[in-house]
Amino acid sequence: MTNRVCDLLDIEHPILQGGMSWVSDAFLAAAVSNAGGLGTIGAGAMPAELLREEIRKARELTTRPFAVNLIMINPEFEKQVQVLLEEKPPVVTLGAVQSTAVIRLLKEQGIKVLPVVAAVAIARRAEEHGADAIIAEGSEAGGHIGETTTMVLTPLVSRAVEVPVIAAGGIANGAALVAAFVLGAEGVQMGTRFVCAEECTVHEAVKEKFRKSGDRATVVTARSIGYPVRTIRNKLAGEYAEWEKKYLAGECTAMEVENLGLGKLREAMREGNVKSGSLMAGQSVALVERVQPAAAIIGEVIAEAEQVAASLPSRLVLSR
Numbered sequence: 001m002t003n004r005v006c007d008l009l010d011i012e013h014p015i016l017q018g019g020m021s022w023v024s025d026a027f028l029a030a031a032v033s034n035a036g037g038l039g040t041i042g043a044g045a046m047p048a049e050l051l052r053e054e055i056r057k058a059r060e061l062t063t064r065p066f067a068v069n070l071i072m073i074n075p076e077f078e079k080q081v082q083v084l085l086e087e088k089p090p091v092v093t094l095g096a097v098q099s100t101a102v103i104r105l106l107k108e109q110g111i112k113v114l115p116v117v118a119a120v121a122i123a124r125r126a127e128e129h130g131a132d133a134i135i136a137e138g139s140e141a142g143g144h145i146g147e148t149t150t151m152v153l154t155p156l157v158s159r160a161v162e163v164p165v166i167a168a169g170g171i172a173n174g175a176a177l178v179a180a181f182v183l184g185a186e187g188v189q190m191g192t193r194f195v196c197a198e199e200c201t202v203h204e205a206v207k208e209k210f211r212k213s214g215d216r217a218t219v220v221t222a223r224s225i226g227y228p229v230r231t232i233r234n235k236l237a238g239e240y241a242e243w244e245k246k247y248l249a250g251e252c253t254a255m256e257v258e259n260l261g262l263g264k265l266r267e268a269m270r271e272g273n274v275k276s277g278s279l280m281a282g283q284s285v286a287l288v289e290r291v292q293p294a295a296a297i298i299g300e301v302i303a304e305a306e307q308v309a310a311s312l313p314s315r316l317v318l319s320r
Contacts, residue, residue: 004164005187010065012036018191019069022269023202026054030061031199035295040067048079055087067091085109100129118146123157133164140170142192142230142282158184172284174304192282197294203272215286225254232279
């Protein structure tokens with residue numbers, strides 16, 4: 001399976017691993033890259049020097065291309081960018097895109113830049129400023145999300161830009177990969193499925209929670225303050241709901257609602273507090289059934305995609 005995304009990123013399979021804060025470290029990124037996809041280190045609010053260590057560790061673990069994901073609203077962003085300009089990882093994905101000026105800086109160092117967008121206007125602006133490809137992330141995704149679903153956003157972005165489009169949000173298997181291609185994408189990004197990779201170093205309680213989650217497991221918190229986050233329903237999500245009611249009634253500030261999540265992602269992912277930590281996950285968590293090596297996940301997705309694609313002619317019986 002090869003196309004513009006594979007050629008651009010020098011990978012065997014058009015599958016990118018999402019850059020998840022407190023989840024995606026050098027071990028997971030290297031495992032995905034070694035399996036033929038594009039692994040990603042999730043920088044999050046990581047101190048700059050720790051990010052440098054993770055990049056160097058990834059280079060020790062793989063000779064294949066890998067990416068670093070930066071979240072532009074993080075306070076460490078400018079320091080992290082400086083590290084990237086010095087370390088020059090092959091690829092950078094940009095989340096919470098507020099400005100496209102950084103794209104030029106990174107590209108001048110030979111780094112390929114893939115912004116993650118939730119709207120057509122941002123995709124167009126990113127392309128104008130030199131983005132190599134666009135990751136169109138629908139509202140089914142875990143973590144911070146936009147309003148438009150992957151089913152709608154993917155074809156809209158694909159029509160709006162000339163560069164390759166990578167679909168993200170709600171994608172966890174081969175059928176979704178084929179669907180994304182039909183919608184105009186040339187690759188997919190999966191985050192939630194890779195949380196249950198053997199090489200992922202999150203707490204085992206998190207993997208167990210993911211495996212047991214069903215189709216109604218996730219909820220969107222903090223939507224009322226304009227900061228929507230998709231997470232698995234738990235005690236913390238319930239607290240968000242109560243505080244959002246207070247906010248709408250004028251009984252608290254948006255900052256008080258936002259502060260509920262401080263430190264909670266780390267508390268869940270690294271310490272295993274699945275009851276009152278932040279369990280960011282996409283709706284595709286309902287499709288995650290077991291813990292597997294990253295290579296097995298990619299192999300399974302590609303094999304299923306091939307089977308689904310081969311069966312399409314028999315399903316598409318059109319009346320004359």
